[in-house]
Amino acid sequence: MTAQVTRKQMRTVFADTVVESLDADPRVVMLTADISSWFFWEAKKEHPDRVLNLGIREQAMIDIAGGFALTGMRPVVHTYGPFLIERPFEQIKIGLGHQDVGAVLVSVGASYDDPSWGRTHQAPGDVALLDTLPGWTVHVPGHEDEVEPLLRQAIAGDGRVYMRLSERANSEAVPVSDGFTVLRQGSAGVVVAVGPVLDQVLAATSTVDVTVLYASTIRPFDHAGLRAAVGAAKPNVVLVEPYLRGTSAFEVTEALSDVPHRLASFGTWRDREARVYGTPEEHDRLFGVDAEGLAKSIADFVR
Amino acid sequence: MHTAEETLRGLFARLTGDNKHLAAATSTLDAIWVLYDRVLNVSPDNIDDPDRDRFYLSKGHGPMAYYAMLAAKGFIEPETLDNWRTFGSPLGMHPDHVLAPGVEISSGSLGHGLPLGVGTALGLRAQGRSARVFVLIGDGEFDEGSNHETMAIAGRLGLERLTAIVIDNKTASLGWPGGIAGRFEMEGWHATTVDGRDHDQLYKALSAEPDGRPHAVVAEILPLAEGSAA
Numbered sequence: 001m002t003a004q005v006t007r008k009q010m011r012t013v014f015a016d017t018v019v020e021s022l023d024a025d026p027r028v029v030m031l032t033a034d035i036s037s038w039f040f041w042e043a044k045k046e047h048p049d050r051v052l053n054l055g056i057r058e059q060a061m062i063d064i065a066g067g068f069a070l071t072g073m074r075p076v077v078h079t080y081g082p083f084l085i086e087r088p089f090e091q092i093k094i095g096l097g098h099q100d101v102g103a104v105l106v107s108v109g110a111s112y113d114d115p116s117w118g119r120t121h122q123a124p125g126d127v128a129l130l131d132t133l134p135g136w137t138v139h140v141p142g143h144e145d146e147v148e149p150l151l152r153q154a155i156a157g158d159g160r161v162y163m164r165l166s167e168r169a170n171s172e173a174v175p176v177s178d179g180f181t182v183l184r185q186g187s188a189g190v191v192v193a194v195g196p197v198l199d200q201v202l203a204a205t206s207t208v209d210v211t212v213l214y215a216s217t218i219r220p221f222d223h224a225g226l227r228a229a230v231g232a233a234k235p236n237v238v239l240v241e242p243y244l245r246g247t248s249a250f251e252v253t254e255a256l257s258d259v260p261h262r263l264a265s266f267g268t269w270r271d272r273e274a275r276v277y278g279t280p281e282e283h284d285r286l287f288g289v290d291a292e293g294l295a296k297s298i299a300d301f302v303r
Numbered sequence: 304m305h306t307a308e309e310t311l312r313g314l315f316a317r318l319t320g321d322n323k324h325l326a327a328a329t330s331t332l333d334a335i336w337v338l339y340d341r342v343l344n345v346s347p348d349n350i351d352d353p354d355r356d357r358f359y360l361s362k363g364h365g366p367m368a369y370y371a372m373l374a375a376k377g378f379i380e381p382e383t384l385d386n387w388r389t390f391g392s393p394l395g396m397h398p399d400h401v402l403a404p405g406v407e408i409s410s411g412s413l414g415h416g417l418p419l420g421v422g423t424a425l426g427l428r429a430q431g432r433s434a435r436v437f438v439l440i441g442d443g444e445f446d447e448g449s450n451h452e453t454m455a456i457a458g459r460l461g462l463e464r465l466t467a468i469v470i471d472n473k474t475a476s477l478g479w480p481g482g483i484a485g486r487f488e489m490e491g492w493h494a495t496t497v498d499g500r501d502h503d504q505l506y507k508a509l510s511a512e513p514d515g516r517p518h519a520v521v522a523e524i525l526p527l528a529e530g531s532a533a
Contacts, residue, residue: 029429049429052460060418060452067422070408071353071430075422090412091449095419098409100401 010165011108013147015039018076021155022047027074028155031065033058035079036108058083062091062103069101074155081107081123081164089129097133102159104151110166110196111243111268116277124243124268127218130162131247138219139163140195140242145173146216166242168280170198179222180213182229189236189302190229194218194248197240197289204294210238210302221248223255235261236302240289244268264301266294307375311336314371317384330472330499330524331439332368335360337505338437338468339372347377350405354434357423359408361416362441362470363397369406370394378405414447416440417467421457424465435464437509442471445483458491463513467492470499472524487519494519 015036021028022043029050030040037053044051050073054061058079065075077084084107085092096103111124130136137159139150147165154161174181180192183202186209193201193214205212211229215222218241230237235256241247245267252263266289268274274286284290288297315332335358339345343356360369374381379393387394393402397411408419420438427434440450457465469483479486484494493514497504499522508520 026430029426049425052425054452054456057452057456059414059449060421060456063415063418063449064422064425064453064456066415067419067424068426068429070419070423071426073426073429091415091418094409094412094415098399099419100409 007169008144009167010141010144010147010169011036011039011167013144014078014106014151014163014165017148017151018155019043021076021152022050025074025155027072029065029068029073029075031061031075031077033061033079033083035083059088059091062088063095065103066091066095066099066101069096069103070099074102074104074158076104076106076155078106078108080121081109081126082121085126085129085162086123092130093133096160097135102157102161104154104161104163106151106163106165108165108167110164110168112274112280112283113167115274115280115283118277119273119275126162126164126243127241128244128247130219131250135160136219137161137217139217141165141216142170142195142198142214143173144169146176149176150216164195164243166196168196168242170196174198174214174216176216178217178220180215180225180229182211183214184210184212185232186210187233189238189298190226190233191238191240191298192226192248194241197242200284200289200291200294201240203291204298208295208299208302210298218248221251221255223251226252226255227259230256230259230261234302235259237261237263238298238301239263239265239267240294241265241267242289245270245287262301264297266297307340308336311371311375314374314381314384315367317381318367318370318387329365329368330441330470331362331365332371333500333502334439334468334470334505334522335368335372337502338509339376341506342509343437347405350378353430354432356434357407357420357436359410359416359420359423359436359438360398360406361408361410361420361438362413362444363410366394366396366398369398373403373405376405379403413441413444414449417450417457418453420465420467421453421462424457424462425460427464428462433464435466437466437468439468439470441474442469442479442483443474443476445469445479446475446477454487454490454492457517458487461491461515462517463515465517466509467517467519468509469519469521470524471521482521484519484521492517492519494521496521496523498522499524
């Protein structure tokens, strides 16, 4: 716990990285809709035309990013998850995708970083929504040290990238990779941990003989990595994602289309809203993605 | 020899099968023609030049006037018009800029062109370029809330290289009492209202020198008199 005092938030790393990119790359533009705009006040003095806080106007912000990209620039767009992906979703579809241009969208808030704020500030469906559109890369860093390399790579490119930041982070970073990183090898099954659920997955599987895969990049989905892991263990696949349960289930199905397998998915509820406040840890328990809940579910599933 | 406008109307007829009346009745033909014929520094020769002027057709429905102009100005072959909307044609009921040469944005869903235009104007400004950006919207399209977010942004940021052309044929279901120009003026734009079929009025408004504010040109389209072919 004492270590956490000195650790940076993912959002701070994001802002620092963008500010450095603004200095280094004249293509970079930073757009905000009030939230987090204060991180960029200093940078705006240096780059008044490339740092813009547009006020609380998310629909316009996404299309404006598309307009910037049409001139060859590289927009980075940021606000709270529900207002970045859900509210202006058609702008993402038309203003970016259909114009065939890219942008880097960076959200904070995740699925339930602070459940006391309620449903309006929770975006458990963001990754599933982007799955309805072609061409998106999705990063779900699980530690603040994973943010900078992923973001630098995203800004240097010209594709459509979504980065989902959270106030929740694992105790240690995993070196970033396009695909799955094998953290543990076992024979009874394969557990996939995405982003900031890794600590509880490792705790839950400490006495179970399973392979643990970790991803900070979940789209594109590493089909080959999953196939390799499943080939070396019993084909019992467990998916633990920090958003809507089963979001990557169709990817698992595609990756293993010719491999008989079982699949158990964990994440937030699909069938009802969780109309309770409280803490993120309480919501972990509610959804069964706390270490204790996962330990029981995974042990039962791979037995 | 045909005049350029006669050629345009002939091209329009290839899309509609009607050689006179529909061309005259379309609300956007005159504004688009004046822009490409007299205002924009864009042609098939410089369509990839980052310093070219941009025209974004936000009101993507009813694109016949736009396609006819693209053929008249050499962006597409006239024959392309004959099989528009068919499988494999680059021209659909709503334009797709990935498919159609000369088309700057893909449109059809209302309320995207103006913010795309603002982003482009900001991008050009950040690059120190002086190209102008023209966005054509409709008075019905003006209902979309994204336009109102964008109108405020463009006004506050003083985007003087941006012009919004609002084709006002009074189709907004709940109307805009007091007029559309006043809404733009309230947000810090310079606004001009013209007769949307009068080429000289359109030219004068669309070629006005920038004055530190974005410019809205409200082009009023009044219903044609019965039997008129004008």
